[in-house]
Amino acid sequence: MYWGDDIMKLNYKRTILIGLAFMSICSFWQFYDNEIPKILTYHYGLGETYTGVIMALDNVLALFMLPLFGALSDKAETRIGKRMPFILAGTALSSVLLFTLIYVAHVSSNLALFIAILLFLLVSMGTYRSPAVALMPELTPAVHRSKANAIINLMGTLGAVYTLVMIKLLLKSAENEADTNYIPLMLSLVIFMVLTVLILFIAIPENKLIKQVREGVEDFDGEGGLISKELAEADVNASDGSVKEVLTKDVRKSMSFLLMSVFLWFTAYNAVTTAFSRYVTEVWDLHNGAYADCLMVATVAAVLSYLPIGVVSAKIGRKLTILSGIALMIMCYLAASFMQSFSPVMNFYFAIIGVGWAAINVNSYPMVVEMGRSSVLGKYTGLYYTFSMAAQVFTPIFSGFLLEHVSYRTLFPYAVVFSTLSFITMIMVKHGDTKPRKKKSILENFDVDD
Numbered sequence: 001m002y003w004g005d006d007i008m009k010l011n012y013k014r015t016i017l018i019g020l021a022f023m024s025i026c027s028f029w030q031f032y033d034n035e036i037p038k039i040l041t042y043h044y045g046l047g048e049t050y051t052g053v054i055m056a057l058d059n060v061l062a063l064f065m066l067p068l069f070g071a072l073s074d075k076a077e078t079r080i081g082k083r084m085p086f087i088l089a090g091t092a093l094s095s096v097l098l099f100t101l102i103y104v105a106h107v108s109s110n111l112a113l114f115i116a117i118l119l120f121l122l123v124s125m126g127t128y129r130s131p132a133v134a135l136m137p138e139l140t141p142a143v144h145r146s147k148a149n150a151i152i153n154l155m156g157t158l159g160a161v162y163t164l165v166m167i168k169l170l171l172k173s174a175e176n177e178a179d180t181n182y183i184p185l186m187l188s189l190v191i192f193m194v195l196t197v198l199i200l201f202i203a204i205p206e207n208k209l210i211k212q213v214r215e216g217v218e219d220f221d222g223e224g225g226l227i228s229k230e231l232a233e234a235d236v237n238a239s240d241g242s243v244k245e246v247l248t249k250d251v252r253k254s255m256s257f258l259l260m261s262v263f264l265w266f267t268a269y270n271a272v273t274t275a276f277s278r279y280v281t282e283v284w285d286l287h288n289g290a291y292a293d294c295l296m297v298a299t300v301a302a303v304l305s306y307l308p309i310g311v312v313s314a315k316i317g318r319k320l321t322i323l324s325g326i327a328l329m330i331m332c333y334l335a336a337s338f339m340q341s342f343s344p345v346m347n348f349y350f351a352i353i354g355v356g357w358a359a360i361n362v363n364s365y366p367m368v369v370e371m372g373r374s375s376v377l378g379k380y381t382g383l384y385y386t387f388s389m390a391a392q393v394f395t396p397i398f399s400g401f402l403l404e405h406v407s408y409r410t411l412f413p414y415a416v417v418f419s420t421l422s423f424i425t426m427i428m429v430k431h432g433d434t435k436p437r438k439k440k441s442i443l444e445n446f447d448v449d450d
Contacts, residue, residue, distance in 0.1 A: 010144040012151065014209075018139060019155030020200040021087050021132035024193045026159035028094065028125065031189055032058070034167065035182065036118070042180070044111045054115065056396075058122050062389040065123065067382030070130030074378040081206025083131040083138065083378070090128025091197040095190045097121040102186035134381040137369040139209050145366035146318055150310035153361060157303050162192060254431040255371050258364070259387045261429065264422035265326060265360055266391035268415040271399040272333070272353075273298075275411055282408040284342045294350040301354030302361070309355075309362045318363035319426070319433045325359025326423045328352050330416055337412035367432035 037055055040046045046054070069086060076082045101117045104110070133152070140148040170184040273295065280286040313321045332349040339346065365384050372380040402410040 010140070010147050014204070015136070015140065015148045015151045016155065017200060017203045018136050018148075019152045020196040021091075021128075021135065022152050023155040023159035023162075024091060024196040025125070025129055025132060026156035027163045027189060027192055028098070030160040030163035031167075031185070034163075035171075035185075038180075039105055039114075039182070043105055044109065044114065046111075054118070056393065057119065058125075059389045059393045061122050061126050062129075063386055063393070065126035066130045066385040066389070067379065069127050070134060070378035070380070070382030070385075071376075072378070073131035073134065074376050079207070080201075081210070083135045084201060084204075084206045086128040086131035087135075087197060088201060090124060090131075091193055093127075094121060094124040095193050097124055098186060098193075099190055102182045106181065106183055130378055130381045130385060133365070133385075134369070134377040135204075135206070137366065137381075138377050139204070139206070142370060143314070145370070146313040146321075146363050147307070147310035149366050150306035150362045153306050153358075154303065159192075159196075163189065166192075251371050251431050254429045255368070257425045257428040258367055258371075258432065259383060261322075261422045261426045262364055262368075262384060262387040263391045264418050264425060265329075266388045267395045268333070268418035268422065269329070269353075269357060270392050271395045271418075272411065272415050274396055275399060275403060275408075278403070279408055279411050280342065286342055294346055297347045298350040298354035298357070301351040302358040305355045305358035306362055309359050313359075313363050317433045318367050319429060321359050322363050322367075323423060323426055325356035326419055326426065328356035328359075330419045330423065332356070333412045333415040333419060337409070337416065367429070370432040 033055075037051050040051045040054060041048075073083050073086050076085060078085050080088075097117060097120055101114065101121055104114055104117060108114070136148050136152050137145050166185055166188045170188060171180065171182070276295065277292075309321060329352075332352045336346065336349050365381075368384045369377050369380045399411065399414055402414060
């Protein structure tokens with residue numbers, strides 16, 4: 001397909017294939033978040049504090065690695081593309097290290113060796129997350145990046161679901177948790193990660209598709225206008241670096257406010273999702289996993305909202321969609337802060353929170369990369385993740401301090417404050433809000449995507 005002729009259509013099949021890399025990544029992180037703490041606690045006998053420190057390593061490493069490898073992939077020029085070498089090499093190395101990690105846990109009680117391999121595995125995973133995510137905006141017309149990002153998020157969710165299903169089917173807990181056999185589960189993950197990325201590599205010829213985009217696309221400037229074909233090509237073809245990053249003062253200002261917003265809304269949301277399990281026990285005296293229903297409702301609501309929100313964003317714009325999502329979350333956080341005991345209405349609040357979070361998630365990353373040229377998509381992908389990860393390092397510490405030394409009832413007001421701040425900073429963002437062109441005729445509104 002010659003993309004220049006289909007600028008107003010999103011190629012769903014291609015977007016789904018691009019999402020295979022993120023699906024592979026999310027399958028691993030679902031395993032990491034759920035099972036590595038259990039291995040550290042039950043097999044190696046670590047306490048909660050040290051387990052928490054080790055589990056936080058991925059976020060700390062991400063602060064440095066994601067922008068670094070995103071920028072490195074921007075500069076890469078190979079026969080198979082800019083991003084693909086990082087995706088292939090990172091997946092291969094991570095698969096080998098995951099195999100080694102679980103095998104060592106199975107045959108050895110050497111904690112130092114396990115942690116060393118885990119550290120290398122986390123570094124390996126960090127080498128290709130930004131390049132994998134940057135593949136979507138690089139191969140997607142600007143106006144469709146919100147819808148495409150919705151599909152990428154869905155693919156990531158499917159990857160996480162695959163891991164959960166495999167855990168249920170393959171992970172048989174021994175009488176003693178320390179003797180649980182993780183090898184079947186590990187093999188299923190390694191095979192899944194390798195197969196999905198191989199399909200991506202075979203089905204997505206990165207260089208060929210980039211060439212089609214550059215030759216045929218009239219790119220959007222992030223404000224509903226059009227960049228000329230010549231300017232797009234100048235950005236692409238510059239080899240001396242002179243046209244690689246042409247950000248005006250106003251665009252840099254918008255970028256700064258947007259990244260501040262990313263940090264602030266992740267600070268609010270992550271505090272609630274990580275501390276809610278303790279909140280329901282300490283404040284509402286609920287036990288036996290009573291918190292799980294609310295978090296599940298939020299997750300399901302977010303997943304069901306991804307595609308509709310992508311469509312809505314194309315109609316009303318990304319910024320307004322994000323602001324609406326933040327407003328919904330603020331109202332629900334505020335209402336929850338006044339609840340003296342648990343009520344089924346909390347499930348409704350969390351459903352709305354999930355929808356609001358989807359509105360933010362689907363649109364914020366495309367807005368960040370919209371402000372950069374095609375030659376620096378990896379760099380801006382890394383910046384986005386740096387600010388989101390920084391929030392996830394900061395908020396458990398700060399909110400945890402308030403919960404422990406002030407009151408557990410500070411949780412929802414805490415979320416209200418940081419969400420409100422993100423709303424204010426988001427208002428200051430003036431760029432990155434691409435909207436589609438008006439149809440030339442009424443009949444074009446009934447055109448169906450391929």
